[in-house]
Amino acid sequence: xxxxxxxxxxxxxxxxxxxxxxxxxxxxxxxxxxxxxxxxxxxxxxxxxxxxxxxxxxxxxxxxxxxxxxxxxxxxxxxxxxxxxxxxxxxxxxxxxxxxxxxxxxxxxxxxxxxxxxxxxxxxxxxxxxxxxxxxxxxxxxxxxxxxxxxxxxxxxxxxxxxxxxxxxxxxxxxxxxxxxxxxxxxxxxxxxxxxxxxxxxxxxxxxxxxxxxxxxxxxxxxxxxxxxxxxxxxxxxxxxxxxxxxxxxxxxxxxxxxxxxxxxxxxxxxxxxxxx
Numbered sequence: 001x002x003x004x005x006x007x008x009x010x011x012x013x014x015x016x017x018x019x020x021x022x023x024x025x026x027x028x029x030x031x032x033x034x035x036x037x038x039x040x041x042x043x044x045x046x047x048x049x050x051x052x053x054x055x056x057x058x059x060x061x062x063x064x065x066x067x068x069x070x071x072x073x074x075x076x077x078x079x080x081x082x083x084x085x086x087x088x089x090x091x092x093x094x095x096x097x098x099x100x101x102x103x104x105x106x107x108x109x110x111x112x113x114x115x116x117x118x119x120x121x122x123x124x125x126x127x128x129x130x131x132x133x134x135x136x137x138x139x140x141x142x143x144x145x146x147x148x149x150x151x152x153x154x155x156x157x158x159x160x161x162x163x164x165x166x167x168x169x170x171x172x173x174x175x176x177x178x179x180x181x182x183x184x185x186x187x188x189x190x191x192x193x194x195x196x197x198x199x200x201x202x203x204x205x206x207x208x209x210x211x212x213x214x215x216x217x218x219x220x221x222x223x224x225x226x227x228x229x230x231x232x233x234x235x236x237x238x239x240x241x242x243x244x245x246x247x248x249x250x251x252x253x254x255x256x257x258x259x260x261x262x263x264x265x266x267x268x269x270x271x272x273x274x275x276x277x
Contacts, residue, residue, distance in 0.1 A: 001107075001111055004104060004107055004108035004111055005108070005111050005112065005115060007095070007100075007108055008082075008108050008109065008111070008112040009112070011082070011085070011091065012078075012082065012112075015081070015082070015085065017081060018078045018081060018082060021074050021075070021077050021078045021081075022074075022075070022078055024074050025071060025072075025074035025075050025078075025120075026123060028071050028074070029068055029071065029120075029123055029124060029127060030127070032064060032067055032068065032127065033127050033130070033131055053137070055131045055132055055134075055135035055136055056132070056135075056136045056137055056138055057132045057136045057138050057139065057143045057144045057146075058143060058144070058146045058147035058148075059225070059228065060128050060131060060132045060136065061128060061147045061148060061150045061151065062147060062150050062222070062225045062228065062247065063225045064124055064127065064128040064131075065124060065128075065150045065151060065153065065154040065222055066222045066223075066224065066225050068120065068124045068154065069154060069157055069158070069222055072120075072157075072158055072161055072162075075116055075120070075158070075162065076161065076162060076165045076179070076182070077175065077179065078116070079109075079112075079113060079116070079162045079165045079166055079169065080165050080166075080168065080169040080175040080178040080179060081169075081175040082109070082112070082169070083109065083166060083169030083170055083173075083175075083178070084169055084173060084174050084175040084178070087173045092105065102269065102272045102273055103269060105272065106265065106268050106269045106272060109166055109268075110163070110166070110265055113158075113159055113162040113163055113166060114159060116158070116162065117155050117158035117159045117162065118155065120154075120158055121151055121154055121155045121158070124151070124154065125151055132144065149248075149249040150222060150249060152249065152254070153221040153222050153249040153253075153254065154221075154222065156221060156254050156257050156258060156261075157218050157221045157222065157257065159261055160214065160217075160218050160257040160258070160260055160261045160264075161218055163260075163261045163264040163265055163268075164182065164214060164215075164260070164264050165178060165179075165182065166264065166265075166268055167264040167265075167267055167268045167271075168181045168182055170268050170271050170272060171271060185214075185215065186215055189210060189213045189214075189215055189216055192209075192210065192213070193206050193207065193209075193210040194206075196209060196210075211253075211256075212256060214257070214260045214264075217253055217256040217257050217260065218257055220250070220253045221249065221253050221254065221257060222249070223245070223246075223247050225247065227245060228247050
């Protein structure tokens with residue numbers, strides 16, 4: 001595994017675009033921390049983001065993983081461009097000539113995906129922990145260590161998303177087309193949902209079916225945290241609204257995304273084996 005990772009990171013080290021995109025991604029993650037400094041007063045209106053409770057344990061685990069997951073698109077560009085460069089610079093063919101098997105080649109890409117996901121998860125965890133220790137109103141150990149399953153969900157979500165991008169990169173060979181294909185698939189999932197709900201089954205059943213599709217399943221791993229915030233719930237209670245939504249990470253969804261990850265990696269290998277390089 002270490003040998004395969006060394007090969008991939010050697011390629012990335014000499015890819016200026018990948019380095020820039022990676023720096024942008026981790027730079028944006030740091031910007032999440034900087035939001036704590038947002039504070040302004042306009043007459044009687046006082047706004048301080050940290051005082052709204054978004055950095056309280058354990059809510060911060062949910063909030064930061066959700067926001068960080070939105071930024072995963074930048075690392076997706078690294079993954080698909082990494083695959084496109086293999087064809088453009090013919091390094092794929094050279095690797096195979098040098099003795100790397102097609103299975104090892106796919107594994108090297110998958111290990112890189114896991115490494116990016118692991119680094120992102122660790123980075124978000126450390127950033128969130130520091131923010132929470134500084135701004136959280138609740139610092140008991142039991143509270144701090146609750147809801148850490150959001151990081152497992154975040155990790156699985158990134159691996160699934162990047163594996164999908166890797167498969168599309170191998171399928172279409174061009175990074176722009178691969179990103180476009182990801183966008184097209186997003187709309188396909190909504191079209192499937194619309195047709196099923198309109199013509200064949202109830203909307204609830206259509207949604208249940210949609211939950212098994214890859215992008216929807218990845219989206220369901222970490223549900224939106226906005227309506228969970230205490231300030232939002234207080235406003236809702238004042239106008240007579242109540243929230244019955246559950247925010248916990250569901251292991252059935254983790255299983256679905258994990259299965260899709262295996263499918264994407266397997267299809268990538270099958271596609272590479274059948275393709276004339």
